[in-house]
Amino acid sequence: MDLYKFYKKYGLFVILAIFIVVFSTLNTQFLTPGNLLNILRQISMFGIVVVGYTMVMISGGCDMSVGGQLALCGMFAATLNVTYGLPTFVVVILTLMLGALFGLINGLLMNVFNIMPLIVTLGTMLFFQGASYIISGGVAIFGLSDSFKFIGQGYLGFVPLPIVILLVIGVLGYIVLHKTYFGRQIYAMGGNPEAARLAGVNIKKYRLAVFTITGILAAVAGIIMAARTGSAQPSAGASYPFDCMTAVVLGGVSFAGGSGSMLGAMMGVIIIGVLNNGMQLIGMDSNMINCVKGIVLLIAIGIDSVQRTGKKAKKV
Known part of the structure; x- marks a missing residue:
């Protein structure tokens, strides 16, 4: 078995096992039930966003604005x-609609002006982050209702509950991506956009869809984060944006x-949750944590580049 096949089959488990051994050796509290549950709580919001981010990246795009969308949706929900x-029910519905609008705006900007996803979402990232500070005056919003919290x-x-929500959204994301016609079209447009277009795939429509889904999930994460911290x-x-890309x-x-x-x-x-x-x-x-995560991101991109180079070489 060559290195590529080994990593494809066992690599993630090996990496996870190494992190677990290292951190449990350095701190005896790491493997306690309370801390393991805390890790699951911490990754619940992050994982929800990654479900949408995965669809975006498989479609051939990226979304650097997810953090700004999360923050602005959280501020919007808290203000309402x-x-x-x-x-709470009305707040959740309106916030999800706002998240869908943010994702739709990203997709429309790409479709109408034919701009790369990276450039569009870097611009909207700055807008969403700035708007969050303008709305809040730079301070947190407290006093959320018990039903919201x-x-x-x-x-x-x-x-x-956040873990339950992650499990539900994760399962739905898996079904949509791997068991539906919609998911197959996402893979097609990401693998070869021109071939997909010639085969009848409406690239613009599916791009709008995946970015809208990501906006909705960023809104879900923003609601949960505000509710979990009480502000x-x-x-x-x-x-x-970078944590999602790394994961x-x-x-x-x-x-x-x-x-x-x-x-x-x-x-x-x-x-990434275990590492954090x-x-x-x-x-x-x-x-220092940011430095380590930056190194992990570079390694992940390097592995992806080696894998793609290996695939091309095999085809030749």
């Missing part, structure tokens, strides 16, 4: 709940599009 006193702090039986922060989700590429989704799986991306989420939690437990400061 605290300032205007709207019931239940979304992030409540339990379904003995399982925290909406204008800086929420600042690291999400998805590490999980085997090609940076060039057209290949990868939802299960692989979810494994990437778990690895472990580094915090052993006392690394935020700057």
Whole structure:
């Protein structure tokens, strides 16, 4: 078995096992049930966004604005709940609609002006982040209702509700991506856009769809994050664009599009969650954590590049 096949089959499990051994050796609290549950809580919001991000990357795009969308949707939901006193159900519906609008705007800008996804979403990232600070005046919004906070702090039986939401969205994302006609078209447009277009795939329509889905899921994560912390922060989700990219590429989704799986991306989420939690437990400061995550992102992209080069060589 060559190195490529070994990594494809066992690589993620090996990486996860190494991190677990290292962090459990350095801190005895790492493998305690309480901390493992905390890791699952921490990755619930991140994982929800990654479900949409996976579809975007397999379609051949990327979305650097997911963190800004999350923050602005969280501020919007908190404002509706605290300032205007709207019931939680109404707040959730309106916030999901706003997230869909943000995703739709990203897709429309790409379709109408024929601009690369990276450029469009870098621009909207700055807009969403700036709007979050303008709306909040740069300060957090507190005073959320108990029913709203239940979304992030409540339990379904003995399982925290955010984890349940992640499981439901993850399963739905897997079904949509791997078991439907819609998912097959996403793979087709990411693998070879021109061939997909000639085969009758409406590239613009599917691009709108995947970015709209990602916007909705960013809104879901923004609601959960505000509910879990009991406040909406204008800086929420600042690291999400790069964390999502790292998890998805590490999980085997090609940076060039057209290949990868939802299960692989979810494994990437778990690895990044373990890495974040472990580094915090052993006392690394935020700057060092960012350095390590930057190295992991470069390694993930490097692995993806080697894999794509190997595939091309085999075809030749």
